[in-house]
Amino acid sequence: MSVLKLENVKKYYGVKNNITKAVDGISFQVDEGEFVAIMGASGSGKTTLLNCISTIDNVTSGHIYVGREDITEIKEDDMADFRRENLGFIFQDFNLLDTLSIEENISLSLIINHTDVNEMDKRVLDIASKLGISDVLKKFPYEVSGGQKQRCACARALITHPKLILADEPTGALDSKSSRMLLETMRDMNEHLGATILMVTHDTFSASFCKRVLFLKDGKIFNEILRGDKSRKEFFDEIIDVLTLLGGDTENVR
Amino acid sequence: MLGKLAVRNVKRSAKDYVIYFITVVLAFSFLFAFNLLGSSSEVLELSDVMNNFAIVMHVVNIFILFVVCFLINYTIKFMFSKRSLEFGTYLLLGIKKKQISNLFTLENVLLGLLTLPLAIFVGYILSLLMSFIITGLFELESIVHITFSIEAVLLLFVYFAFIYVFVLFLARRRIRKVKIYDLLYLEKKNEEKQFRKNKVRNVSFFVSLGLGILAMALFFQEFHRLGVDPSMATVLFCIVLIIFSIYGVVITLADFLLKVVLKNKKLKYQKDYLFLARTFSSKVKTMSFTLGTISVLITFTLIALNLSSLFKAMFDYQLELSAPYDISVTEIDENEIPLYLDFIKEHYTIEEEFVYHGYTESNRNVSKVLGELGGWREYDQVVKLSDYNKLLELKGDKPLQLEQDEYLIHATREFEDILTNTSSIQEIILPNDEVLKLKDVVTDGYTYAWGTGYGFLLVVPDDAVEGLAVESTNLIVDTKEETTEEFAKVFERLLVPDICEEEDDGYTVCYSLANVTVRGNVEATNNGFITIVSFVCFYIAFIFISVVGTILAIQGLSDSSKYKYRYQVLSKLGVKESELDKTIFRQLFVFFLFPVIYPIIISFFTVFSLNHLFQFVLTTDTVYILYYFINLFVFLLIYIIYFLTTYFGFKRNIGDSQGGGFFAR
Structure with missing residues (x-):
């Protein structure tokens, strides 16, 4: 069953003679339990696409379905409820609230949902132990490392059991060790907790953790590859090959 | 939660x-x-x-x-x-x-x-x-x-x-x-470009400037008409025009200047101009309305300060004009002088007393020239040079010299033009056949204490009064203590009535020919209105200055975190710290200077127009320029304090990051 379905989505910027086609007619779908990466050079429209899916930005035309609901048609007032119930977010710069402890950051959406306090504690502890951040729960974001912050963001995204988790360059601000740990966490989230994840990245290493990779170029889907039974190393090499074909920046070829 | x-x-x-x-x-x-x-x-x-x-x-x-x-x-x-x-x-x-x-x-x-x-x-x-x-x-x-x-x-x-x-x-x-x-x-x-088309901006700029000029012209017209009260409606209309003009000019001018700097490559790449111009114009774009408001406030501050000093100057001048001496009694009965003096002595210590005579000049050489403008007297009043010098000395002025065949006219400022341009008084003949040449017409420092109903005084050498009838005897007293309103009331009752008239309703009203002026009394009567207005103007000006300074300082400091990053980039590019300081100084200087320029021009012209209303009650008709610059100085002094506070605060905020948290953003 598809969790996310895009139909000919377009997003144009600018006026009259100076139009930027950031997203130019993209259609694809993500099924339940998938872990999908979207890759592309800078300026290929990855982030814009993700912003559209996450209801942060409006589309110019086309439809985006999350579950059965068309999010391009949802009214502004109902948007908050929809986001809260269906989507989880992980950002490059964490977007944790400085004023709340790690524990409170994780439980924030539950608080908003008026979940029972005992139930809430149980869920927070549960998810924290799964993500390995139980010992920093009482600390504040500025007191923990980048990797821990990002795992906190993951926990926050996971705790409401959203239909879809959207991640925008989640390893962007992390060192390689933390990146690896985070990606492994995300893979576990996908495999063991059944989370459906859509991740935007320009990092081949990150993408190689996914089950499927979509390549964007100039706002259009250029290619799509599946991991299947391949090892992560083989998948990594395959991604590199596509990126070479993509002819984007050489920085993508390591 | x-x-x-x-x-x-x-x-x-x-x-x-x-x-x-x-x-x-x-x-x-x-x-x-x-x-x-x-x-x-x-x-x-x-x-x-x-x-x-x-x-x-x-x-x-x-x-x-x-x-x-x-x-x-x-x-x-x-x-x-x-x-x-x-x-x-x-x-x-x-x-x-x-x-x-x-x-x-x-x-x-x-x-x-x-x-x-x-x-x-x-x-x-x-x-x-x-x-x-x-x-x-x-x-x-x-x-x-x-x-x-x-x-x-x-x-x-x-x-x-x-x-x-x-x-x-x-x-x-x-x-x-x-x-x-x-x-x-x-x-x-990024800040959005305010005016998509340069033409729109240029037109708005000139329209705003035009509105300002129109307002100034209207204002000038309104106050230039002598004797007609300026209408409140027109003045309010001018104020509205000025406000629009200031907002318009301030909003468009920065963009205008930026264009000039960017167009001129020589200028653009000189020193830190590019950085300054960009920083400044982005600032103006985000807070153009704020800067407009600040400019309006500064304009009002300057005008209020000037109004205040004009009122105060008017008060001082009025006082000097009507009561330069502590106590003066004109046209007194000579026999009664000891009576007055005794009474004064009961209240005050007398430092100096002076009695002088006014002489009759029945040829009316001067009042004939003045015609209806002159007083209601039938004679011109003449005083001896020695008495006149004593009068000046008591007022704190310097004595004058006259040759044997010269005389001098001391008159109010209204008469200056007529008297200096009339040839018939260049040489006059007194009733005693003395022929005297006009030495000068003096207007500064004239006072009504020298006799009411004339508006001028003839000063002749001591010998020249021989044969002239004594017209009046006058008493001037200089007291050690300040005189008061209460004293004046009692003192006036002492006067012996000279003329009594029966009114229609049967009452008899008596007048005294003598004229008493007590400085403390005049001061108290004038003081009320003028001082309050003056005080209120000052007070409002201070509130406005504080508001302006606070807005600018807070604005400057609040987004120093934004600038921290920009200055870090400059610093990483190899700009020395001393040069950075200079750039910070320039940046803030431009920021503080910009909203002041137009208000200075506007307020000067406003005061220039207002002066038409005040000039006859001020010591000279150009003294307002002096007041203007003194007030500007006072304003700038406070403004500079705000500027320096902002500058040092800003530098400290930027400096915070240059040490440890270099990459802390």
């Missing part, structure tokens, strides 16, 4: 909230200081008597209210932008906009209520300080008493409620309309 969140957020962003808090406290304390002035009994009484004065106070009140409203709206917007990322995250997590705007409203109301008692305290101290400065520094009589009043407090509460309802309504609307995307990426946004 939301409430708890709000409290925590306020705690966490304490540094930003300090700025917010200080601004709101200051804003309300200015408002309160003005309320205190408005509720002082002297000002209230004056408003009762003078309709125009009441209107002016209302206009100023509305304007201050508007500015405070604007200032608070501005700070709330500032806080909102600081926390945009946080609010964006809330929205993403599924908190409804309504909840967020409720949270934000609650926060602001609580903080606002917290500021009120402080604002009342600060405002009260401020008002005391200001009246102390005004009475002390500008030597005004302390006739306006600023006292703590409950009414002013209540009024402040009303204003507070009004302002917060209005401003928070705007804030809530802003939140309702904002897109989550904008919240998340607000910080990275």
Whole structure:
């Protein structure tokens, strides 16, 4: 069953003679339990696409379905409820609230949902132990490392059991060790907790953790590859090959 | 939970909230200081008597209210932008906009209520300080008493409620309309180009300038017509025009200047011009309306300061004109002089007494020239040079010399033109056949204490009065103590009536030919009105300066974090610290200088026009220029203090990062 379905989505910027086609007619779908990466050079429209899916930005035309609901048609007032119930977010710069402890950051959406306090504690502890951040729960974001912050963001995204988790360059601000740990966490989230994840990245290493990779170029889907039974190393090499074909920046070829 | 969140957020962003808090406290304390002035009994009484004065106070009140409203709206917007990322995250997590705007409203109301008692305290101290400065520094009589009043407090509460309802309504609307995307990426946004087409900008610039010129011309017209009271409607219309003009010019000018710098490559790449021009124009774009308001305030400040000194100068001149001596009695009966002196001695210590005669010049050489303009006397009044010099000396002026065949006219300024341009008085013949040549026509320092009904005085060599009839005997007394109003009342009763007339209703009214002037009395009668107006003008000017300085300083300091990054980039590119300091100085200097230029021009022309109203009651008709520059100096002095405070604060904020947290952003 598809969790996310895009139909000919377009997003144009600018006026009259100076139009930027950031997203130019993209259609694809993500099924339940998938872990999908979207890759592309800078300026290929990855982030814009993700912003559209996450209801942060409006589309110019086309439809985006999350579950059965068309999010391009949802009214502004109902948007908050929809986001809260269906989507989880992980950002490059964490977007944790400085004023709340790690524990409170994780439980924030539950608080908003008026979940029972005992139930809430149980869920927070549960998810924290799964993500390995139980010992920093009482600390504040500025007191923990980048990797821990990002795992906190993951926990926050996971705790409401959203239909879809959207991640925008989640390893962007992390060192390689933390990146690896985070990606492994995300893979576990996908495999063991059944989370459906859509991740935007320009990092081949990150993408190689996914089950499927979509390549964007100039706002259009250029290619799509599946991991299947391949090892992560083989998948990594395959991604590199596509990126070479993509002819984007050489920085993508390591 | 939301409430708890709000409290925590306020705690966490304490540094930003300090700025917010200080601004709101200051804003309300200015408002309160003005309320205190408005509720002082002297000002209230004056408003009762003078309709125009009441209107002016209302206009100023509305304007201050508007500015405070604007200032608070501005700070709330500032806080909102600081926390945009946080609010964006809330929205993403599924908190409804309504909840967020409720949270934000609650926060602001609580903080606002917290500021009120402080604002009342600060405002009260401020008002005391200001009246102390005004009475002390500008030597005004302390006739306006600023006292703590409950009414002013209540009024402040009303204003507070009004302002917060209005401003928070705007804030809530802003939140309702904002897109989550904008919240998340607000910080990275560039300023938008205000005028898409240069032509539109150029036209707006010249139209605004034109409006200013039109307003100045109208204003000049209005005050140039002698003897006709300027109409309040036209003046108000001019003020509106000026306000529009200032906003227009300030908003367009920065863009205009930027274009000039960017177009000229030589200029563009010289020194740090490019950086300065870009920084400045982005600043102006984000706060063009603020800068416009500041310019309007500066204009009003300068005009208020000048009005104040013109009124004060007018008062001083009036006093010198009518009562330069402590006590003077003209046309006295010579036998009664000891009686007067004895009476004065009962009240004061006499430092010096002087009796002189006025002589009759029945040929009326001078009054014939003046015709109807001259007084109602049948003779011209002549005094001896020695007496005249003594009169000057008692006034504190320097004595004059005359040759044997010369004479001198000392007249009020109105007569100067006629008398200097008439040839018939170049040589006059006195009734005793003395022929005298005119040496000079003096107008400075004339006083009515030398005799009413003339407007001028002939001074001749001592020998030349021989054979002239004595017209009057006059007494001048210099007392050690200051004379008072009460003394004058008693003293006048001493006068022996010379003429009695029966009125229609049967009563007999008696007059005395003698004319008594007591300095303390004249001072007290004139003092009331003029001093209060003068005081009010000063007071308003000080409030305005404080508002302007506060806005600029807070503006300069509040986004120093933004500049921190820019200056770090410059520093990484290899700009030396001393050069950075220079650039910071220049950046802030331009920022502070810009809103002052146009107001200086406007206010000068306004004062120039106003001078037509005042020039006949001032010592000279160009003395206003001196006042203007003194006032400008006073203004700039305070302004520079604000500038330096901002500069050092800014440097410290930038400097914080240059050490450890180099990559801390």
